[in-house]
Amino acid sequence: MTRKTDRQLGMFKPITRRDFVQGAAVIAGATLHPNALGDPRAIGNAGQPDIGSRSHYPPTKTGMRGSHPGAYEAAHALGRHGAAFPEPADTGEHYDLVVVGAGISGLAAAHFYREKMGPDARILLLENHDDFGGHAKRNEFHQSGKMVLSLGGTHNLEWWKFSDTVNAVLKDHGVNPQTMLDEMTFEYGRDAPHSPATWFDKEHYGENRLLTNFSLRSRLTAEQISRIPISDAGRASLTSFYASGPTHADQSEDETERLLGNISYPAFLRQYGGLTEDAVQLFDKEQHGSWGLEMRALSAAEAIEEGYPGAHLFGHNWEQEDFEYPVAMWPDGNASLARLMVARLIPEVAPGVTAGSVATAQFDYTVLDQDSAAVRLRLNATVVGAENTDSGVVVNYFSGGQVQQVSARHAVLACYHSMIPSICPSMTDTQKAALKYQVKMPLILTNVLIRNREALDRLGVDAISCPGRLHARLFLFQGIHSGGYEGPEDSSDAVSLVFWGSISPPQEAIDIHSQLRGSRQKLLDLTLDDFEREVRTVLDGLLGPEGFDVAEDILAITVNRWPHGYAYEYMQLWDPDWAPGQAPHEIARKRFGSIAIANADAGASAYTHVAIDQAQRAVDELPETS
Numbered sequence: 001m002t003r004k005t006d007r008q009l010g011m012f013k014p015i016t017r018r019d020f021v022q023g024a025a026v027i028a029g030a031t032l033h034p035n036a037l038g039d040p041r042a043i044g045n046a047g048q049p050d051i052g053s054r055s056h057y058p059p060t061k062t063g064m065r066g067s068h069p070g071a072y073e074a075a076h077a078l079g080r081h082g083a084a085f086p087e088p089a090d091t092g093e094h095y096d097l098v099v100v101g102a103g104i105s106g107l108a109a110a111h112f113y114r115e116k117m118g119p120d121a122r123i124l125l126l127e128n129h130d131d132f133g134g135h136a137k138r139n140e141f142h143q144s145g146k147m148v149l150s151l152g153g154t155h156n157l158e159w160w161k162f163s164d165t166v167n168a169v170l171k172d173h174g175v176n177p178q179t180m181l182d183e184m185t186f187e188y189g190r191d192a193p194h195s196p197a198t199w200f201d202k203e204h205y206g207e208n209r210l211l212t213n214f215s216l217r218s219r220l221t222a223e224q225i226s227r228i229p230i231s232d233a234g235r236a237s238l239t240s241f242y243a244s245g246p247t248h249a250d251q252s253e254d255e256t257e258r259l260l261g262n263i264s265y266p267a268f269l270r271q272y273g274g275l276t277e278d279a280v281q282l283f284d285k286e287q288h289g290s291w292g293l294e295m296r297a298l299s300a301a302e303a304i305e306e307g308y309p310g311a312h313l314f315g316h317n318w319e320q321e322d323f324e325y326p327v328a329m330w331p332d333g334n335a336s337l338a339r340l341m342v343a344r345l346i347p348e349v350a351p352g353v354t355a356g357s358v359a360t361a362q363f364d365y366t367v368l369d370q371d372s373a374a375v376r377l378r379l380n381a382t383v384v385g386a387e388n389t390d391s392g393v394v395v396n397y398f399s400g401g402q403v404q405q406v407s408a409r410h411a412v413l414a415c416y417h418s419m420i421p422s423i424c425p426s427m428t429d430t431q432k433a434a435l436k437y438q439v440k441m442p443l444i445l446t447n448v449l450i451r452n453r454e455a456l457d458r459l460g461v462d463a464i465s466c467p468g469r470l471h472a473r474l475f476l477f478q479g480i481h482s483g484g485y486e487g488p489e490d491s492s493d494a495v496s497l498v499f500w501g502s503i504s505p506p507q508e509a510i511d512i513h514s515q516l517r518g519s520r521q522k523l524l525d526l527t528l529d530d531f532e533r534e535v536r537t538v539l540d541g542l543l544g545p546e547g548f549d550v551a552e553d554i555l556a557i558t559v560n561r562w563p564h565g566y567a568y569e570y571m572q573l574w575d576p577d578w579a580p581g582q583a584p585h586e587i588a589r590k591r592f593g594s595i596a597i598a599n600a601d602a603g604a605s606a607y608t609h610v611a612i613d614q615a616q617r618a619v620d621e622l623p624e625t626s
């Protein structure tokens with residue numbers, strides 16, 4: 001096949017507000033000497049914007065976002081290479097509470113602390129990114145006078161799972177999930193007549209072919225399978241697997257459970273389903289988005305639970321009821337919740353904002369960190385040390401090329417657990433090992449603002465799996481009428497196409513931690529050009545035949561890369577059944593003097609409500625001090 005050149009793909013066309021700063025070059029240029037990190041050129045100007053300027057409004061930034069250049073270099077120098085930082089300069093600032101990490105958990109910790117200690121409690125939140133919210137990240141585009149919002153990370157509220165604590169937090173912030181549900185019109189790519197669809201690309205399958213109304217999760221017919229561009233033997237193996245009657249129905253429930261819980265899904269497909277390698281490969285990336293994992297990390301039981309075929313071999317019906325997924329969401333995902341939380345802590349940032357107006361409200365980042373305020377939020381500040389003292393805690397953070405120190409009565413670490421051993425080197429080895437057990441799952445959400453959705457409408461699809469490509473799935477994101485926002489309704493309106501997934505781990509990575517770390521490194525090694533070339537190639541092959549001009553119709557690209565994405569949840573193939581109190585996250589989150597530990601990692605569960613519940617627990621654990 002002949003690949004298109006970068007020029008043919010439009011790589012050199014200017015696109016809206018493109019951010020040219022590259023992360024990989026940046027880290028390669030930084031020696032591990034802290035002075036090198038102190039050079040703003042070494043960590044990239046994107047990481048040190050002028051926060052005091054009203055023009056600093058991170059949600060509209062495009063290019064490499066999520067873990068953006070400038071956000072992680074100091075943390076990596078410390079955590080990966082044990083860099084020694086210079087003596088901190090004392091800011092002279094003293095607080096009641098310092099919170100490390102201004103994600104949902106850190107914001108919730110500040111909220112609970114104020115409830116406990118009163119509105120005069122002085123709180124400082126330190127956050128290494130140039131925006132607050134952590135994974136709850138807002139992507140905001142402006143096109144032809146209209147604002148287009150999209151998800152940069154956390155999508156929605158899984159409200160039916162919420163504890164009383166979380167429901168109370170929602171109520172305090174004026175959030176009513178039922179109202180949001182009533183207003184919401186969006187479903188994940190289920191509306192178009194020919195969705196779901198799967199696109200097989202020429203580079204990996206020899207030809208570009210879109211199969212519509214096609215999902216590996218439904219009972220594929222022989223006719224559908226005949227159109228999959230893999231080997232004849234591969235198609236034959238799929239046909240016989242999908243059509244198979246029960247081959248192991250004589251097994252007891254216990255035997256089936258044991259068998260399916262102890263074999264990876266791909267191994268199961270080979271061994272029990274009789275699939276060839278090229279047929280098995282079709283499933284590899286299917287769970288990149290929902291689990292952040294390659295299929296080989298899942299047990300057969302976990303994959304079957306997700307709706308993939310296999311149960312029929314044991315005499316069970318694999319096709320689940322169409323699961324009603326009554327998620328409540330704002331048009332920027334849970335970023336709106338983070339915004340509401342910040343606005344309650346620091347009202348000047350968006351006076352009068354409500355849950356009903358939050359999606360469209362202006363936020364003034366210049367007032368996040370004011371001397372006079374009870375609560376301050378400091379962006380671009382990476383915490384590199386936190387130690388107990390006789391009177392509380394000192395916290396060191398790296399910002400603007402310098403290490404600064406603040407003191408406090410208490411601290412809550414609401415950051416990634418794997419970093420805490422480097423921040424608190426005097427913790428016990430047992431606690432450090434437990435904290436390091438938490439290796440988050442890498443994720444990517446690349447938003448591509450396209451001129452209009454007409455080519456997709458012509459195909460009749462709005463959600464497409466791409467088993468051969470970097471992003472395993474893409475879906476059209478439009479039409480959430482909640483939080484005061486009207487999404488792009490007309491098919492001629494600019495709209496965001498979300499490319500969603502993770503990164504396949506290196507083949508040689510076997511155990512789960514090696515898989516996750518391997519995927520993370522591969523993700524960090526990709527440049528913005530790599531992502532841009534990838535989305536242009538996909539859109540050219542997929543939509544080009546329907547009139548989409550890849551050189552003209554891409555208006556902006558925002559890559560939200562999350563090398564530290566979902567909190568790790570224990571998995572059948574990799575984790576034992578821990579005795580009560582002995583699971584790594586339970587040991588990891590134990591209070592350390594005046595320092596308590598939050599984050600979704602503390603619940604070993606990647607959910608917003610877990611992040612909030614863990615913040616409440618952490619604040620409850622803080623010791624009384626005079």
Ligand SMILES: Cc1cc2nc3c(=O)[nH]c(=O)nc-3n(C[C@H](O)[C@H](O)[C@H](O)COP(=O)(O)OP(=O)(O)OC[C@H]3O[C@@H](n4cnc5c(N)ncnc54)[C@H](O)[C@@H]3O)c2cc1C
Nearest residue numbers: 101103104105128134135154155156383415599600607608
């Ligand atoms: C792409 C994606 C989609 C998701 N979708 C959903 C969803 O739909 N529903 C759901 O419930 N959950 C979802 N999640 C899970 C999400 O992680 C949780 O919902 C929640 O947002 C976690 O909040 P947190 O505060 O615990 O962690 P984070 O959001 O990770 O916040 C921690 C913050 O601490 C900062 N930090 C780390 N180290 C330091 C340091 N040394 N100094 C200063 N700051 C530091 C981090 O940069 C980060 O901003 C999703 C996650 C991802 C990545």
